[in-house]
Amino acid sequence: MATTPPNRSWMTEDLRAFRELAQDFCAKELAPHQDRWAEQKQIDRQLWHKAGEVGLLCLSIPEQYGGGGGTFAHEAVLYEEQARSGDSGWGVSVHNGIVAHYLNSYGNDEQKQRWLPKMASGELVGAVAMTEPGTGSDLQNVQTRAVREGDEYVINGAKTFITNGAQAGLVVVVAKTDPAKGAEGISLICVETDTPGFRRGRVLDKVGLHAQDTSELFFDDLRVPVANLLGGPEGRGTEGLGFVQLMQQLPQERLLIAITAVAAMDAAVAETVRYTKERSAFGREIFKFQNTKFELAECATEAEVSRAYLDQCIERHLRGELDVPGAAMAKWWTTERANRVLDRCLQLFGGYGYMAEYPIxxxxxxxxxxxxxxxxNEIMKEIISRTL
Structure with a gap:
């Protein structure tokens, strides 16, 4: 496990104590199970209940809805410790940082009382169904339809690449309620997965993230009450606000990705320093070769510089000031750096770096x-360029 990151300007004593809790949970409940979870293509369902029992679910959701009553900073600490433990299978960032916040931001009181306490306990696992086989990043052109018939929506369509898809009990579905209006015809509708017409496809085979239950989802004449529509004035659920809701929440989603990317860099550098100091070649530690020291010096610098901007973005987000271009900058920069740092670290392991049993x-x-x-990241640059 990587060393504890340095104190940042947004850290408090409460967050330091919480980091110890998160670190202990990740060390005991995540790290030991990586190989088994990768083989079964998903984490143990019981993990969600364990996390709920110790208070790690819905951290930044108000206590009146079963949440922790914390801030985004609590979420950031948990995701850092998860990444630094070497786990990428537990889809808690989607559950906590995305689905719970759609409900908290756009749901009415009845919707919040109905679903958030169950998400906080681990009884319900949350997923968000945006991507479709033919759309990718082009959310305006989703083909899933939700047609109103009386007091119900009839939903038909397919989604893919859905994190938590195999275990989700509640899915926020991005659907067209008025196809003629383009982006203005998109709505967010909550679907409980025990509803007739909901069908899970396969857990997808991926290059990485082997322990994550990324799945296909299908909706075949699925009927849900109109009351499951999210958003609108005073939570009344006005149709057509879905695209706005997505855009409002995407900065936080992209910040979550940046947090994980920087934590991965920290973990990779720490793991590579340890390895190169333990292993010898040509009669001396690998670390003592100039190339090794210079490579690791550059990787450590990339991580530190990335963290500086990340911390600035976290501070801005805590004040409610992080904008779409700022989050896009954080997302593309940190993920590009993370991929470069991880590749350079892997190279220093030699052939062992290509062996699956090595964390790197x-x-x-x-x-x-x-x-x-x-x-x-190409879309991120497009977003940023519009402000230039």
């Missing part, structure tokens, strides 16, 4: 998708 190999393969999900 898992980190390397897991990191590649970070340049794709949450909006590709």
């Amino acid at each position: 190999a898992r980190m390397w393969t897991d990191a590649r998708v970070s340049k794709i999900f949450g909006g590709t």
Whole structure:
């Protein structure tokens, strides 16, 4: 496990104590199970209940809805410790940082009372169904339809690359309620997965993230009450606000990715320093070769500089000031740096770096998708360019 990161300007005594809790949980409940979870293509369902029991779910959701009553800083600490433990299978950032916040931000009181306490206990696992086989980052052109019939929506469509898809009990579905209106016809509708017409596809075979239950989801004439629509004035659920809701929440999603990327860099550098000081070649420690020292010096610098901007973004987000371009900058920069640092660290392991039993190999393969999900890095640059 990597060493504890340095204190940052946004850290408090409460957060330092919470870090110890998160670190202990990740060391005991995540790290020992990586190989088994990768083989079964998903974490143990019981992990969600264990996390709920110790208070790690819905950390920044108000206590009145069963949450921890904390801030995004608590979420950041948990995701750092998860990444630094070597785990990438537990989809807690989607559950906590995305799905719970859609409900908290756009749900009415009845919706919050109905679903958030169960998410906080681990009884319900949350997922968000955006991506489709033919759309990718182009959310405006989703093909899933939700047609209103009386007091119900009839949903038809397919989604893919859905984190928590195999275990989710609640899915926030991005669907077109008025196809003629383009982006303005998109709505977010909550679907409980025990509803007739909901069907899970396969858990997908991926290059990395082998322990994550990334799945296909299908909706075949699935009927849900109109009351499951999210958003609108005073939580009344006005149709067509889905795209705005997505755009409002995407900065936090992209910040979550940046947090994990920087933590992965920290973990990779620490693991590589340890390895190169323990292993010898040509009669001396690998670390003592000038190339090794220079490579690791550059990797450590990349991680430190990335963390500086990340911390600035976290501070801005805690004040409610992080904008879309700022989050896009954080996402593309940190994920590009992480992939470069992990590749250079793996090289210093030699042939062992390519062996699956070495943590650096898992980190390397897991990191590649970070340049794709949450909006590709090319999309991030497009977003930033619009402000220039």
